[in-house]
Amino acid sequence: MIVGDRKSLAEILDMIKDCQNILITGCKGCVTVCNVGGLKEVQILALSLKIARKKEGRPITIEENLLERQCDPEYIAELADVVHNYDAVLSMACGVGPQFLAEAYPAQKFFPAINTKFFGGATGHGVWEERCAGCGTCVIHNYDGLCPVSRCSKSLMNGPCGGSAGGLCEISKDVVCIWDMIVKKKMEQGRLEDLLRVMPAKDWSTSRDGGPRKSIREELSQ
Amino acid sequence: MDTFEPQIVAFCCKYCAYAAADLAGSMRLSYPPNVKVVQLPCTGRVDIFHLLKAIEDGADGVYVAGCLEGECHFLKGNLRARKKVEYVKRTLEELGIEPARVEMYNLSSAMGPRFAEIAREMTGRIKELGPSPVKDAAIA
Numbered sequence: 280m281i282v283g284d285r286k287s288l289a290e291i292l293d294m295i296k297d298c299q300n301i302l303i304t305g306c307k308g309c310v311t312v313c314n315v316g317g318l319k320e321v322q323i324l325a326l327s328l329k330i331a332r333k334k335e336g337r338p339i340t341i342e343e344n345l346l347e348r349q350c351d352p353e354y355i356a357e358l359a360d361v362v363h364n365y366d367a368v369l370s371m372a373c374g375v376g377p378q379f380l381a382e383a384y385p386a387q388k389f390f391p392a393i394n395t396k397f398f399g400g401a402t403g404h405g406v407w408e409e410r411c412a413g414c415g416t417c418v419i420h421n422y423d424g425l426c427p428v429s430r431c432s433k434s435l436m437n438g439p440c441g442g443s444a445g446g447l448c449e450i451s452k453d454v455v456c457i458w459d460m461i462v463k464k465k466m467e468q469g470r471l472e473d474l475l476r477v478m479p480a481k482d483w484s485t486s487r488d489g490g491p492r493k494s495i496r497e498e499l500s501q
Numbered sequence: 502m503d504t505f506e507p508q509i510v511a512f513c514c515k516y517c518a519y520a521a522a523d524l525a526g527s528m529r530l531s532y533p534p535n536v537k538v539v540q541l542p543c544t545g546r547v548d549i550f551h552l553l554k555a556i557e558d559g560a561d562g563v564y565v566a567g568c569l570e571g572e573c574h575f576l577k578g579n580l581r582a583r584k585k586v587e588y589v590k591r592t593l594e595e596l597g598i599e600p601a602r603v604e605m606y607n608l609s610s611a612m613g614p615r616f617a618e619i620a621r622e623m624t625g626r627i628k629e630l631g632p633s634p635v636k637d638a639a640i641a
Contacts, residue, residue: 326553
């Protein structure tokens, strides 16, 4: 899923400082699963903003909404009748949400309440970790299911580098060296010789280096 | 300020704090009438939303009273409640409101006097802090 963190209240309050009446819209997709932009988070943000504005002596009216997904125009269309009733709209979806909203309703102001961070999964309650960098050419089969593109600080195809010590990456004692894990797993499975093969430089044109990406599936397009 | 009588909401677990409140009553212990008790099946039921809603509606103080740590009827409800209280404290701090307006307490059903003491302690604390800035603005 796409994982994000909510922006600070100070930043959000600054975005809506001139507004008296806003809509906060959440998304039932990834941000609901990672507990950052679902119904409960919409309610909590609305209350926090109302408290802040009451304290300032400038109460604000906030309506709450939750869309099935903010990355599909058919759900964005559900706001058509109400979207212009507000001074601005705060989206609690990933970065896709505010953009789809802004494209559908050019006359309205949309603000992101979430900092979108990475593609990942939950490794424990309240803990999410990056597992995919969306490079466009998956290579995890070469590394026994451990992705060096997203999980090595340098995205090395042939590792580890000299910065690996005690199973940790030199950038932080909180970052595991994925190459240490790859080597250990290969040893456990008796396939260490796999690593003698020098992997060629990766073609990054399928990643962000190739510019904004698009996926078209003819069988589905109408 | 001398006449300030705070409005305090206490979210109490029915297995401990609420029973302790009953015991305090049976023991004829008096405690400040500022505290309005809301009974919960477990403090694990309390949500960040409930605590913020109380503040937004003008409560000067809010506290959650659950079982002693390690003795929750539902194992971890009181530990989860503490984390939610801490979240609300951080939120209030971010908004420039005293985090001490929200608190987590732990007690057992046999601790009637402690329930009364907590009510006095929280009322005294909030009287010292003064009216909630949220309430002031709402009234103004």
